[in-house]
Amino acid sequence: MSGIWVLAEHADGELARVSFELLGEAVRLSRKLDTSVAALVLADGGESLTEALARHGADTVYLIEDPRLRHYDPDIAVASIARLCRLRDPVLVMFAATSTGSDLAVRLAVSEDWPLVPCCVNFLVRDGELELVRSFAQRGVHGVFTGSRPGPTLSTIMPDTIGVERPDPARRATVERFAAAVPERSAIDVCGFIAGDPRTLELSEAEIVVAAGRGIGARDNIRLVQEFADAIGASIACTRPVVDLGWLPRSRQVGQTGTSVKPRLYVACGISGATQHTVGMRDAGTIVAINSDRGAPIFGIADLGIVGDVTRILPALTKRCRIPWNE
Numbered sequence: 001m002s003g004i005w006v007l008a009e010h011a012d013g014e015l016a017r018v019s020f021e022l023l024g025e026a027v028r029l030s031r032k033l034d035t036s037v038a039a040l041v042l043a044d045g046g047e048s049l050t051e052a053l054a055r056h057g058a059d060t061v062y063l064i065e066d067p068r069l070r071h072y073d074p075d076i077a078v079a080s081i082a083r084l085c086r087l088r089d090p091v092l093v094m095f096a097a098t099s100t101g102s103d104l105a106v107r108l109a110v111s112e113d114w115p116l117v118p119c120c121v122n123f124l125v126r127d128g129e130l131e132l133v134r135s136f137a138q139r140g141v142h143g144v145f146t147g148s149r150p151g152p153t154l155s156t157i158m159p160d161t162i163g164v165e166r167p168d169p170a171r172r173a174t175v176e177r178f179a180a181a182v183p184e185r186s187a188i189d190v191c192g193f194i195a196g197d198p199r200t201l202e203l204s205e206a207e208i209v210v211a212a213g214r215g216i217g218a219r220d221n222i223r224l225v226q227e228f229a230d231a232i233g234a235s236i237a238c239t240r241p242v243v244d245l246g247w248l249p250r251s252r253q254v255g256q257t258g259t260s261v262k263p264r265l266y267v268a269c270g271i272s273g274a275t276q277h278t279v280g281m282r283d284a285g286t287i288v289a290i291n292s293d294r295g296a297p298i299f300g301i302a303d304l305g306i307v308g309d310v311t312r313i314l315p316a317l318t319k320r321c322r323i324p325w326n327e
């Protein structure tokens with residue numbers, strides 16, 4: 001029983017940032033446990049991903065390749081990972097707490113009866129034993145868990161909570177290839193993948209949010225916010241006054257009496273930063289605030305602040321940020 005594994009998530013030939021975050025954490029932990037780090041790739045041709053995984057800390061890359069893994073197929077993924085785990089016996093397998101990672105971790109835990117600690121906030125080593133920490137009650141209480149053998153302990157970690165370590169261009173990994181384990185009978189037939197439309201996505205699911213506050217000045221200026229949101233593939237949200245003024249529907253309201261969001265990026269446009277609003281968005285990965293008042297409270301929680309007129313800044317940002325697939 002040795003080795004810490006990270007499930008490397010990827011799409012369109014690119015690794016998700018969170019895979020690098022998890023590798024960094026796995027490397028730190030592997031030093032304390034005196035063990036190695038492996039990245040697990042399920043793909044229809046994942047060779048191009050191996051170098052980056054090595055640079056970010058993987059000693060070994062387990063490549064499970066099959067044309068049926070072009071899109072996430074839970075049955076094949078679970079059977080393949082379970083088989084490899086039984087073969088190599090890792091101590092810990094880390095998944096991102098994304099829809100794919102969480103889905104896979106839960107399915108594995110149930111099908112193999114392996115321990116799962118979701119949304120871990122820390123990994124400790126005490127007397128050579130691995131301890132996983134997760135928080136409850138809005139971070140008021142911490143629980144410490146140890147995995148019960150047999151089988152690896154599974155864990156999920158929220159994206160954008162760790163940060164990415166600087167890659168080492170000289171690092172190399174051993175690549176081991178495995179055929180996918182295809183269950184004889186499958187309840188699921190994956191036919192394709194339809195990307196979510198940020199315009200109709202539930203706010204709580206959105207990875208990027210652009211939010212309008214009263215400071216945008218007029219109903220017509222919602223268009224500027226929407227154009228910027230479209231340019232960066234974001235969902236649009238707002239504060240309560242914007243709902244009360246009838247500029248956007250209540251389903252778009254973030255805050256105490258609205259939706260709580262935790263996107264990777266939250267752009268607050270003309271929002272003062274009242275507590276009733278910030279309780280619903282302060283856990284966002286990166287917060288960018290645009291406000292004409294440099295003393296606005298929102299700057300107190302923003303990672304990046306832009307002081308100026310939002311109706312002038314938004315069109316300029318839209319022009320600079322327009323990304324090819326939205327053209």
Ligand SMILES: Cc1cc2nc3c(=O)[nH]c(=O)nc-3n(C[C@H](O)[C@H](O)[C@H](O)COP(=O)(O)OP(=O)(O)OC[C@H]3O[C@@H](n4cnc5c(N)ncnc54)[C@H](O)[C@@H]3O)c2cc1C
Nearest residue numbers: 213214215239240255256257258270271272276277292310
């Ligand atoms: C019980 C209760 C529940 C509530 N629940 C919620 C909730 O769920 N969600 C919520 O959002 N609010 C909620 N509120 C309201 C909350 O208290 C604030 O009033 C609200 O969040 C403020 O919205 P705002 O930032 O859009 O507007 P304002 O506070 O009016 O701020 C507008 C900001 O825009 C800036 N600005 C003005 N012109 C420009 C410009 N041209 N360019 C750039 N910046 C500009 C100003 O400097 C200012 O900081 C609740 C209130 C109560 C009492």
